[in-house]
Amino acid sequence: MKNPMRRFAKAIAYDERGSQILEFILVFPLVWLLIMFSFDQFSILYNKQKAMAAAYEAGRIASVQPNYGLASYHAAVRGEAELSQGIGVTDGTVRLQLEGRGWKKGNHLRAEATVSFLLLATGKPYEITESYYMMIENAEAKK
Known part of the structure; x- marks a missing residue:
């Protein structure tokens, strides 16, 4: 009588069915x-790029406004x-x-964009913040 393990090993070695x-x-x-x-990495990278673009657009439109109120409004809308x-x-x-010291020509501002989203594959919440x-x-000269 043959060893059952040997017969099984031989069957696996020669039979490729399955x-x-x-x-x-x-x-x-x-x-x-x-x-x-x-998919998850793509959604993170794409939304990171969108957050950076939003911060840039917000800062760009805000930097040419005559006062802080208009700058805030237009930055929010554009971003x-x-x-x-x-x-x-x-x-x-x-x-x-x-x-710096208020809304004056030559001072600097920081535009910050935060985006929350769900990952494509896992559906988990994720948040990214970028600034520019x-x-x-x-700026208008105050008299």
């Missing part, structure tokens, strides 16, 4: 994880319009901060 499905079962989860990771183009965005805000520094170019 090998493709076995390979699929072993490899598919790894490929699926790679695809999901790629939030840029943030709304992100992927899976749930919330986006744009803020201005003055660096600009010089105030067109």
Whole structure:
């Protein structure tokens, strides 16, 4: 009588039936994880770029306004319009901060854009904040 383990090993060595499905079962989860990771990384990178563009646009439009009130308004409108183009965005805000002594030509401002979104594959919430520094170019002279 032959050893049952030897007969089984011989059958596996010479019989390739079912090998493709076995390979699929072993490899598919790894490929699926790679695809999901790629989707999440893409959404993070794309929304990071949108946050940076929103901060830049907000700072650019704010730096040429005559006063801080108009600068804040136009920065929010321009920046939030840029943030709304992100992927899976749930919330986006744009803020201005003055660096220095008030709204004067030559002083600097910082535009900060924050975007919250859901990752494409996992659906987990994620938040990114980017900022951009600009010089105030067109402030009204106070008399």
